[in-house]
Amino acid sequence: MISLKRGTVKLQPYDPKWQKIFEKEKNYYLTLLEIRSLPFSILEVPQFQGLLKSQSSIYHLVYSDSKMWGKLTSILRKLGYKFDRKLQHRQFFAKGPNSKRTHYLHVMRYNGAKWKSDRLFREYLRSHPKRLHTYANLKKELASQFPAERQKYSDGKDAFIKETLKLASKSKF
Numbered sequence: 454m455i456s457l458k459r460g461t462v463k464l465q466p467y468d469p470k471w472q473k474i475f476e477k478e479k480n481y482y483l484t485l486l487e488i489r490s491l492p493f494s495i496l497e498v499p500q501f502q503g504l505l506k507s508q509s510s511i512y513h514l515v516y517s518d519s520k521m522w523g524k525l526t527s528i529l530r531k532l533g534y535k536f537d538r539k540l541q542h543r544q545f546f547a548k549g550p551n552s553k554r555t556h557y558l559h560v561m562r563y564n565g566a567k568w569k570s571d572r573l574f575r576e577y578l579r580s581h582p583k584r585l586h587t588y589a590n591l592k593k594e595l596a597s598q599f600p601a602e603r604q605k606y607s608d609g610k611d612a613f614i615k616e617t618l619k620l621a622s623k624s625k626f
Contacts, residue, residue: 459551460603462596464505478510482532504578504585505592510556513571517563525560534558542567570618577621584620588613 457463516525526536526544534546534556542565548556561567578585588610595609 457554459547459554460601462600462603462606464592464596467504474510475512478512482514505589512556512558513568514558514560515563515568516560519562529558529560573621574614574617577617577624584617588617 514525516522529536529546532548534548537545537547539545540559543559543561546558546560547554548558559567561571578588591610591613595606599605599609
C-alpha cells in the first residue's frame with residue numbers, strides 16, 4: 454500500500470487503475486456504512502485524468518444527515534481512521550501512523566459549501582484542459598519547492614484555486 458510520512462508531498466500522474474481501486478474501496482466503505490443505516494452517504498474520489506495526486510489515497514465522504522455524525526465518527530474509528538482536525542466546512546481524518554499515512558478522508562455535508570466548491574473546481578478543470586495543465590504545473594513546482602512542508606504546498610495552491618472558482622462561477626461550462 455502506498456504511504457507517506459505526515460507532511461510529505463510527493464506527486465504522481467493519474468493512473469487509470471485508481472478508479473478500480475477506488476470502486477473496490479468505495480463498495481467496502483459503503484457496505485459498512487449501509488449496514489449501520491447511515492442515510493445517503495457517498496464516497497467520492499477527487500482525482501481524474503490529467504491531475505497529479507499525492508501518493509496517499511484521498512477520499513471525500515459526503516453525508517446528508519448531520520444527526521448521524523456521532524455514528525459516522527465511530528465507524529471511521531473502527532476502520533482505523535483518526536480524527537485529525539476540523540477545517541472550514543469539513544472534518545478531516547487520517548489513516549495510518551504519522552510515519553506512514555495511507556488514506557486521507559474529508560467528511561463534508563452534501564450540498565454544503567465545501568462540497569459545492571470542490572465539485573465546481575473539479576468540473577471546471579475537467580472541462581478546461583489548459584487550466585488543468587496550469588494547475589498540474591503549479592502542483593509540480595510547489596512539490597519541488599516544499600517536499601517536506603505539506604502546509605506550504607497546500608497554501609501555495611490557494612490563490613489558483615480561488616481564481617479558478619471565480620472563473621467557474623462566472624462561466625457556463
